[in-house]
Amino acid sequence: MIPEKIFGVKAGKVWNVLNKNKKPIPVAKIMKVGKLKRDDVLAGLGWLGREGKIEIVKKKKDFLFKLA
Numbered sequence: 001m002i003p004e005k006i007f008g009v010k011a012g013k014v015w016n017v018l019n020k021n022k023k024p025i026p027v028a029k030i031m032k033v034g035k036l037k038r039d040d041v042l043a044g045l046g047w048l049g050r051e052g053k054i055e056i057v058k059k060k061k062d063f064l065f066k067l068a
Contacts, residue, residue: 018066027045
């Protein structure tokens with residue numbers, strides 16, 4: 001399997017969820033809305049973060065994510 005293809009697909013699914021939600025959201029909501037496993041969300045966020053396509057917002061003890 002090609003890692004770029006696997007992680008790219010996960011990143012696309014996470015991107016779609018973030019694109020629908022204009023406000024920053026936590027990993028749990030990304031999982032619920034996208035019907036994704038936690039590992040898939042984290043892999044997708046890592047890919048999007050590396051590409052500079054997301055912003056991370058710290059709210060109390062939580063990290064929220066939105067598209068950059």
